[in-house]
Amino acid sequence: VNGFKDEAIKAIESVKWIPEWGEDRIKGMVRDRSDWCISRQRTWGVPIPVVYCKDCGKPICNDETISAISELFRKEGSDAWWIKDTSEFIPASVKCECGCGEFTKEYDIMDVWFDSGVSHTSVMEGEDFPSLTWPADLYLEGADQYRGWFQSSLLTSVVYKGQSPYKAVCTHGWVVDGEGKAMHKSLGNGIDPSEIIDQFGADILRLWAASSDYHSDIRISKPIISQLSDAYKKIRNTARFILGNLGNGAGFDPDKDSVSDDQLTELDKWALMKLDNLIDAVKKGYDDFDFHIAFHALHNFCVIDMSNFYLDIIKDRLYCEKETSVLRRAAQTAMYRIISAITRLAAPIISFTAEEIWQFMPHSAGDDKQSVFLNQMPEKSGIEFSADFKDKWEFIYNTRLGANKALEEARNAKTIGKSLEAKIIIKSSDADYDRYASLADQLKDILIVSGVEVEKAGVETTFEVAKAEGEKCERCWCYSKYVGTNHDHPTLCERCAIAVEA
Incomplete structure (x- = not known):
């Protein structure tokens, strides 16, 4: 290892380590490593593909023997090495320098870490997976693999190709019970994923995984899942409200009924500004493999920005304005852009729910209606929001x-x-x-x-x-001194009387 330690350190520095402390951890292990014995004396494992001359004992390992042995393994598996005599797979043309054509086999096996450490070439450069390319985009494993798979893969790759076999490495903790204890059959504290799926649905299990900071140990229990189920309902109900005001019966066609940006109210633009912030946060969360950040941004947007503020306020416009009025269409336009974006943003986490929403929502001509997963992640609104605008709406919000x-x-x-x-x-x-x-x-x-x-x-x-x-308008429920003054509509306020007349 000392012979290429500097090259290994350089390769480590070219990798994105998630979390960042992983870089220092593996660097320290590589620096402290002096050698690596790649053979083991075991009665099982992948054999070292070397034969020895029966007469002089010289090891024979060349292109011809390797080709013959790899073909044997490909057809019959590595166990054939222990079963067959060398005469059954080593070509007769292979001779030792001493002229002998009979051989014995190596009975030591490859160190299992060497075995897994070369998986990058057998998988990504193998004939079975022609669509894959080397190096890998990501290696994902537990934090114990800095000493194991991450390191053995790195070292074999640096020797073989002079660079790392992965562009990024992401590590995770372990799943423990609700009290932080390791799960064991003897303790009876394990949870079968199928039980959660049967009771709560597959998306809740996906949501649990995405909402956790997985770099440390992750707790799971029925109460934790139940709490996440409530968070899931907040997102689902936000989508449900929007669909109810866009879908069948709501009369909104994105290509025909959408209004231009300059016809949106300031409130609508505020909602799209918040959506722009969400798009940035979720995309960054996905890029950084911080899925819990992406989920919490999505959840907070649905609960705080939408349900508690924007959607609550625009109900009046949606229910009381004339169906084709610019004010109502502006609210629908903003909602359409919001539901289209959050459905695609949520799809990697709550995949089944996102697909369900996609099938029920209206679509513009540019969408692939077949599946949400056949569409790109959303882009931001393109609207410029000045510092004065942001300050004004922070004041209004407070x-x-x-x-x-x-x-x-x-x-x-x-x-x-x-x-x-x-x-x-x-x-x-x-x-x-x-x-x-x-x-x-x-x-x-x-x-x-x-x-x-x-x-x-x-x-x-x-x-x-x-x-x-004033008196209560029976249509919008607002109180107004105008109610009772219109002979044709004595129970309506001025706005509702105009809307009904229209």
Whole structure:
């Protein structure tokens, strides 16, 4: 090993190690290694393909013998070495320098690490797998293989080709029970994957694997799986809501009904900005083999950005605006782009669910409708989001958090029922008054209340809840002073009366 140690270290440095500490670990082992005896004295294993002259004992190993022995192994397996006499597979043309044509066999075997260490050439350069190329994109194994397979593969490859047999190496921990104990039959703490699949479905098992930081030991138990099942439902329900407002009966054809970017509302653009961030995060997670980061980004997007904010706010537009109005089509356009993207982003993890969503969602002409897996990962929206835009919507988002807390307190006090029964009075700090005042009309929809008033309050901003003024519109449930003033539509607010007239 000392003869090519520097070349081995150089090859190590050309590899992407996941996690990064793997590089230092294997470097230390290679530096400390002085030799490698590749033979073992065992009664089983892959034999060393060398024969010896019966007369003088000289070892014979040349192209002709290797070709004959490899053909024997190919046809009958390596066990034939122990069964057959050398005269049955060594060609008669093979002679020792002393002229003898009779041979004995080597009875030592290859070290098993040498055996597995040359798998890179037998697999990737073998005749059985013509589509594979050398070197491998990735070696994946447990953390104990820095001393074993990773190292033996590296050393044989450096001698053979002068470079590493892999572009990247990823290591994982072990699966343990819910208390962190190793699984043993004697302890009865093992879990059969088929039990999880039967009870929760295959995607939940896939989700468990993807949601775990697998570089260390991974815990699994029925409570852990049950908790993940709840997370899965959040993603599925987000998709279900969007499909319900795009699919059959919702009247949306992406190629005919999508609006241009300049027709999207600021809220729609905010949702697409969050989608752009998600695409970056998930792609990076996949590229870095940090699948748990990809999953948690996807889950947080569905729960925090979509269900708790965007989708909650646009329900009013979807249900109350005229079917073909620009406002409704803008919401559908954004939702279509979102569902198309998150389905493809989620496909490597929850494959069956992603395929199911893909079959039920509408498609543009550029999609391959046959399967989600026949499509590329999504690209970002292409919309430019200025620093002012991001700052404005962070302000709006935080405003909603504060207002929601005040609304929840009012509900608990039985002051109001639904949020639409309320108006929010923003007692604004002097510094933020102009900002709140300019956003008042916009905040009415975002806070899902029937009115917003802004008052100056000095240093600190607070939110108060009061009963909304006017009567309840039976169509959108908003309270408005307009209800009762339209002779043709006495139970509707002004917006709904216009929508119904249209």
